[in-house]
Amino acid sequence: MIRSLKFYEAIREATDQAMAADPSIYVMGLGVPDPKGIFGTTLGLAEKYGSERVLDMPTSENAMTGIAIGTAIGGMRPIMTHQRADFFLLALDQLINNAAKWRTMFAGQMKVPLVIRLIIGRGWGQGPQHSQSLHSLFAHIPGLNVVAPSNPYDAKGLLMSAMTGDDPVIYLEHRWLHGIYGNVPKEVFYVPFGQAKITKTGSDLTIVASSHMTLEAWKAAQLLSQEGIEAEVIDLRSLRPLDESAILQSVCKTGRLIVADDDWKTGGFAAEIIAMVTEKAWCRLKGAPQRVTYPDSITPTSWALSNHYYPGAKEITSLALKMLDRPMRSEALLAEILQQRMLKPLDTPDPSFTGPF
Amino acid sequence: MICTDKSILLKLYFEMLRIRRIEEAIAARYPEQQMRCPVHLSIGQEAIAVGVCKALLQTDQIVSSHRAHAHYLAKGGSLRKMIAEIYGKKTGCCQGWGGSMHLVDLEHGMMGSTPIVGGSIPIGVGLAFAAHLKREPHLTVIFFGEGSTEEGVWAESLNFAALKRLPVLFVCENNLYSVYSPLHVRQPLSRSRLQIARAHGLHVDSGDGNVVEEVLEKSQSAVAHIHSGKGPVYLEFTTYRFREHCGPNFDNHIGYRTHEEAASWETRCPLKRLSHQFDDESIRQQIDDEIIDAFQFALNSPFPEVR
Numbered sequence: 001m002i003r004s005l006k007f008y009e010a011i012r013e014a015t016d017q018a019m020a021a022d023p024s025i026y027v028m029g030l031g032v033p034d035p036k037g038i039f040g041t042t043l044g045l046a047e048k049y050g051s052e053r054v055l056d057m058p059t060s061e062n063a064m065t066g067i068a069i070g071t072a073i074g075g076m077r078p079i080m081t082h083q084r085a086d087f088f089l090l091a092l093d094q095l096i097n098n099a100a101k102w103r104t105m106f107a108g109q110m111k112v113p114l115v116i117r118l119i120i121g122r123g124w125g126q127g128p129q130h131s132q133s134l135h136s137l138f139a140h141i142p143g144l145n146v147v148a149p150s151n152p153y154d155a156k157g158l159l160m161s162a163m164t165g166d167d168p169v170i171y172l173e174h175r176w177l178h179g180i181y182g183n184v185p186k187e188v189f190y191v192p193f194g195q196a197k198i199t200k201t202g203s204d205l206t207i208v209a210s211s212h213m214t215l216e217a218w219k220a221a222q223l224l225s226q227e228g229i230e231a232e233v234i235d236l237r238s239l240r241p242l243d244e245s246a247i248l249q250s251v252c253k254t255g256r257l258i259v260a261d262d263d264w265k266t267g268g269f270a271a272e273i274i275a276m277v278t279e280k281a282w283c284r285l286k287g288a289p290q291r292v293t294y295p296d297s298i299t300p301t302s303w304a305l306s307n308h309y310y311p312g313a314k315e316i317t318s319l320a321l322k323m324l325d326r327p328m329r330s331e332a333l334l335a336e337i338l339q340q341r342m343l344k345p346l347d348t349p350d351p352s353f354t355g356p357f
Numbered sequence: 358m359i360c361t362d363k364s365i366l367l368k369l370y371f372e373m374l375r376i377r378r379i380e381e382a383i384a385a386r387y388p389e390q391q392m393r394c395p396v397h398l399s400i401g402q403e404a405i406a407v408g409v410c411k412a413l414l415q416t417d418q419i420v421s422s423h424r425a426h427a428h429y430l431a432k433g434g435s436l437r438k439m440i441a442e443i444y445g446k447k448t449g450c451c452q453g454w455g456g457s458m459h460l461v462d463l464e465h466g467m468m469g470s471t472p473i474v475g476g477s478i479p480i481g482v483g484l485a486f487a488a489h490l491k492r493e494p495h496l497t498v499i500f501f502g503e504g505s506t507e508e509g510v511w512a513e514s515l516n517f518a519a520l521k522r523l524p525v526l527f528v529c530e531n532n533l534y535s536v537y538s539p540l541h542v543r544q545p546l547s548r549s550r551l552q553i554a555r556a557h558g559l560h561v562d563s564g565d566g567n568v569v570e571e572v573l574e575k576s577q578s579a580v581a582h583i584h585s586g587k588g589p590v591y592l593e594f595t596t597y598r599f600r601e602h603c604g605p606n607f608d609n610h611i612g613y614r615t616h617e618e619a620a621s622w623e624t625r626c627p628l629k630r631l632s633h634q635f636d637d638e639s640i641r642q643q644i645d646d647e648i649i650d651a652f653q654f655a656l657n658s659p660f661p662e663v664r
Contacts, residue, residue, distance in 0.1 A: 026490070052490060057517075058513065058516055058517055058520065060510075060513035060516065060517065062479070062509065062510050062513065063478075063479040063482070063509075063510045063513030063514045063516075063517060064479070064513070064517065065479070066476070066478070066479025066480050066482070066483060066510065066514070067479045067480075067482050067483035067486055067514070067517060068483060069479070069480055069483055070479060070480040070481060070482060070483015070484045070485075070486065070487065071483045071484070071486050071487040071490065072483070073468065073469075073480065073483070073484060073487075074483065074484045074486075074487025074488065074491075075487055075491065076487045076490060076491070093473060093476065093510075094476070094479065094510075097471065097473050097476055098471065098473075098476060098477075098480060102469070104454055105451060105454050105455050105459050105469075106450075106451050106454070106455060106459065106461045106469055107450075107451045107452040107454050107455070107461075109461060109463055110461075110463070110468075110469070
């Protein structure tokens with residue numbers, strides 16, 4: 001049965017269905033059983049599965065990650081949540097030294113089926129330490145899976161795969177996606193890791209994105225259509241493993257590439273994709289690949305500053321117009337963007353778009 | 358009650374001597390440069406591993422740190438697989454992925470060792486939490502050095518273990534040094550690790566880590582406490598590493614500790630205390646035969662292939 005669900009409801013449904021099927025799954029995180037239930041994603045689970053399987057935890061990110069790893073080695077399937085990815089930085093030791101390595105380091109004798117749900121904040125003054133994406137950092141580490149759904153269908157399907165896999169998964173949720181609608185089958189289904197999705201087909205250029213930036217890329221493709229330019233939008237869904245062939249096939253068709261990434265430019269995941277494409281499809285490129293990213297600075301808090309920080313659909317569109325030899329249109333759009341940035345706060349999700357796409 | 362049963366004491370002595378001679382064999386062959394990974398020898402610290410593990414069942418689990426040989430062997434880990442692992446061979450306990458610092462033998466409850474200071478402490482608490490959630494009867498022992506008690510993750514782990522009354526035994530081996538850094542430059546002398554653990558709600562005790570029967574007795578009490586459902590226990594034993602932090606040599610001459618200090622600990626060697634009672638040629642021969650076999654096994658084993 002196909003219904004429309006919000007992104008956060010899809011996460012809750014997936015968790016509920018997986019917990020019903022497998023008693024070794026438990027959910028742990030600060031605030032998991034509280035009245036807000038991690039932005040609604042864990043609401044009702046404690047009542048249904050009890051306090052041993054749906055539990056709050058001490059504010060000890062590093063030890064609690066190690067403890068989750070220990071339970072995973074011991075036969076459980078922990079899901080750990082953090083209401084902002086930034087807090088999880090305290091646990092990088094356990095994540096990188098233990099979770100990512102344990103299985104291979106001990107020659108495959110143990111497995112670490114651990115899901116870590118990290119929420120990326122944005123808007124309303126989230127500022128320097130409540131808004132970091134960090135996916136580039138996680139995707140650098142062998143032994144981790146890194147997924148970042150952009151819509152409710154993938155939110156459920158990727159989480160189902162994460163909860164039934166045998167290796168640690170970083171599951172990134174952008175806060176501005178929780179309210180997005182989309183069609184989600186009621187029954188259990190799986191979206192496999194390492195398979196990107198073409199959100200819109202096109203032959204003039206390829207836009208690669210993930211998570212919330214996929215929405216911006218999709219909106220940019222609509223704007224470009226109005227200009228007679230057909231962009232192909234690739235939603236990565238999974239950053240590690242990466243679906244290289246989907247990206248390469250598209251770039252071989254279009255010859256032009258923009259990577260739009262909710263992250264910093266230097267050493268970021270956008271650079272990784274562009275490096276991969278230039279290594280493997282150099283002769284098919286009609287021009288230099290381009291990036292749309294955050295500036296290389298910390299996230300400011302005041303909307304007067306953050307308005308200039310976050311790129312979106314129009315920035316992608318302007319860059320695409322420039323790449324496709326429409327400098328006048330590109331410049332005009334840029335001027336429009338700059339004007340908008342001065343007018344009013346752009347620090348809440350776009351109310352004109354709540355999905356599906 | 359301190360054990361005076363001769364047959365048990367003989368077993369304890371045998372286990373300690375076995376570990377000592379294994380590690381001396383590693384030290385003797387290390388300069389051949391065929392064991393191409395760091396080794397942190399437990400020579401001088403055998404009594405804690407042996408005494409604690411003697412209080413455990415095979416189904417009980419342990420985790421350890423960089424200095425893991427004694428724990429692995431005392432828990433029953435395969436000697437052949439350990440030596441092969443140090444030689445980087447396919448037949449090693451990690452098939453060449455781990456080396457000396459990553460020992461594992463699941464069959465005997467040795468769940469793994471890691472060298473990041475304090476890194477395996479929450480893993481051990483997690484294993485105990487899994488047992489608690491699955492209503493399994495075994496307990497978990499976490500071996501770590503006193504340097505780990507300077508890590509935040511130690512206190513975080515004590516807190517959670519006490520919060521959930523987990524079946525876990527924390528065993529701190531205080532050998533007075535973190536590499537070359539003595540305790541007094543790292544912790545105020547008034548800092549009581551026991552009091553810290555007690556303040557978290559753990560039952561605590563301490564003892565002489567070079568007196569194997571004392572370690573056994575305190576471990577048995579700790580195990581009984583845990584099995585009675587009263588929650589986790591923190592034990593701390595003082596001891597002394599006879600050789601350098603990492604490697605096969607003695608290093609008392611380089612200046613971070615005095616010859617006098619080392620000599621005084623030498624008189625408190627956990628083996629010397631008992632050797633006059635139990636040492637005999639046939640025991641040594643039995644151990645040495647096993648060691649020769651293990652090295653032969655390791656040397657004859659193939660290297661792992663690149664996947």
